[in-house]
Every structure is written in structure tokens, then in C-alpha cells.
Amino acid sequence: MAVADAGLAGLLLGVGLFGLVLGSFLNVVIARVPAGTSIVHPGSACPGCSAPLVWYDNIPLLSFVALRGRCRACGMRISWRYPLVEAITAAVLVAAYAAFGLSAEFLIACVLLPALVAMTAIDLQHQMIPDAITLPGIPVGLLINVATARTSWVDSVIGILVGGGLFLVIILASRGGMGGGDLKLGAMLGAFLGWRALLVALFIAIVLGGVIGAVLLATGRRGRKDPIPFGPFLAVGGAMALFWGEQVFGWWMGGFSV
Numbered sequence: 246m247a248v249a250d251a252g253l254a255g256l257l258l259g260v261g262l263f264g265l266v267l268g269s270f271l272n273v274v275i276a277r278v279p280a281g282t283s284i285v286h287p288g289s290a291c292p293g294c295s296a297p298l299v300w301y302d303n304i305p306l307l308s309f310v311a312l313r314g315r316c317r318a319c320g321m322r323i324s325w326r327y328p329l330v331e332a333i334t335a336a337v338l339v340a341a342y343a344a345f346g347l348s349a350e351f352l353i354a355c356v357l358l359p360a361l362v363a364m365t366a367i368d369l370q371h372q373m374i375p376d377a378i379t380l381p382g383i384p385v386g387l388l389i390n391v392a393t394a395r396t397s398w399v400d401s402v403i404g405i406l407v408g409g410g411l412f413l414v415i416i417l418a419s420r421g422g423m424g425g426g427d428l429k430l431g432a433m434l435g436a437f438l439g440w441r442a443l444l445v446a447l448f449i450a451i452v453l454g455g456v457i458g459a460v461l462l463a464t465g466r467r468g469r470k471d472p473i474p475f476g477p478f479l480a481v482g483g484a485m486a487l488f489w490g491e492q493v494f495g496w497w498m499g500g501f502s503v
């Protein structure tokens with residue numbers, strides 16, 4: 246292996262470990278933000294028996310495997326969500342570093358992708374997108390773009406207005422099909438991605454939501470009246486648009502001008 250390859254492999258490993266630790270923190274966010282409790286205090290404990298977790302029961306992935314998915318004290322089954330969130334957070338950050346290197350894009354990825362992972366888990370579990378993530382996300386996305394000169398502030402502000410505005414129209418037209426959480430998430434994605442990649446994110450979310458919604462209806466796993474949260478589709482669309490949004494937008498424009 247060449248020295249440069251070994252260096253890159255080491256960096257990717259470092260980013261992966263950072264992602265695992267961050268994912269472990271996101272699990273705390275996912276459990277506590279919907280309940281409105283502090284994410285710092287008290288320390289982690291088993292939700293079944295309240296036994297506090299010792300440090301070696303709190304190591305990302307490894308502890309879940311070592312404990313075979315059960316609490317050491319009471320034997321209660323630990324949710325698959327914990328190792329899954331850790332693994333996904335590590336994987337998306339490694340992918341982002343491999344794609345972007347040390348850059349403004351990677352900085353955006355380090356903030357946006359973990360936020361989307363947490364929001365997806367919370368929306369799937371509670372059918373709500375927490376303001377505690379989306380509202381600060383809007384100015385943070387704008388600030389990172391301005392501070393790193395990744396895109397002009399105008400792109401980002403138009404993104405906020407398009408993302409929020411579109412959902413406002415949908416909410417007013419559908420009377421309850423979408424919630425205010427989707428509106429704020431749309432605005433947050435616009436702030437981070439800029440309006441061009443935002444349009445790609447919305448397109449992916451709508452296609453994905455339509456296909457998966459149809460499959461859930463057809464297989465009877467969801468009835469016509471059951472709400473299907475849209476947040477996870479927006480999160481996947483937003484993540485994909487961070488990687489390929491500008492490129493896809495370029496294809497659209499190229500196609501229109503031929």
C-alpha cells in the first residue's frame with residue numbers, strides 16, 4: 246500500500262470512529278429530545294431497570310454485541326436502533342469524507358447528516374420532527390455556507406424560502422397531509438443545501454415517498470388513513486442531494502436547454 250493510501254485509510258478509520266461516538270450521542274438525543282429532557286444529565290441508564298450504564302456497556306457497537314442486545318442488570322432487550330444509528334452515522338460520515346475530503350462540503354456533512362439521522366429515528370418513532378433540531382438548523386446551515394463561502398448567502402436564503410414556502414402551500418392545500426415539522430425541515434434543508442440541491446432533495450423525497458407509500462398500501466402494512474411520516478424521505482433526499490444535488494440539477498438544466 247502506498248503511503249498516501251495508508252494515510253487516507255487511517256483518516257477514514259478516524260472519521261469512522263468519530264461517527265460511531267457521534268452516533269452514540271445521537272441515541273441519547275433520539276431518546277431524550279422528544280421527551281424534552283436534558284441530553285447531558287443524568288448519565289445513560291437502562292430504560293427498563295434504571296441501572297446506570299458503566300463505560301464498558303456504553304461503547305458503540307461493541308457493547309451491544311458483547312451484551313447480546315440485553316441489559317446487563319435486568320436482561321431487557323436493547324433496541325436495534327442503538328447499533329443501527331451508530332453504524333449509519335459512521336457510514337455516512339466516512340462516505341462524506343471519501344467524497345469531499347477536508348472541505349466546506351465535509352463540514353456541512355458533519356452537521357447535516359447526523360441531524361438527519363436523529364430526525365429520521367425520532368419521526369419514525371414519534372411521528373414528529375423536533376423543532377429543537379430544525380429551528381437552530383436553519384441559521385446554522387446559513388452560517389456555515391456564508392462562513393466557508395461554499396455557496397452565496399442568497400442561494401441559502403432562497404433555499405430556506407423555497408423549502409419552507411413549498412410546504413406552507415402543501416399544508417394549506419391539503420389541510421393536514423403534512424405538518425409544520427416538514428415545513429421547518431424543508432427550510433433547514435434549503436439553508437444547508439442551497440435552493441438548487443434542495444429542489445433535487447424534494448424531488449427524491451416525493452418519488453421515494455410515493456413508491457414506498459404505494460408499496461406499504463399494496464402490501465396492507467398501512468391503511469389508507471394511516472399517516473406515513475414524510476420526514477424520513479426528506480432526510481434521505483437531503484442526504485443524497487448533499488452528495489449529488491448540484492450534479493443532478495446540472496443535468497436537469499442541460500436537458501432543458503438542448
Ligand SMILES: [Zn+2]
Nearest residue numbers: 291294316319
Ligand atoms: Zn435493565
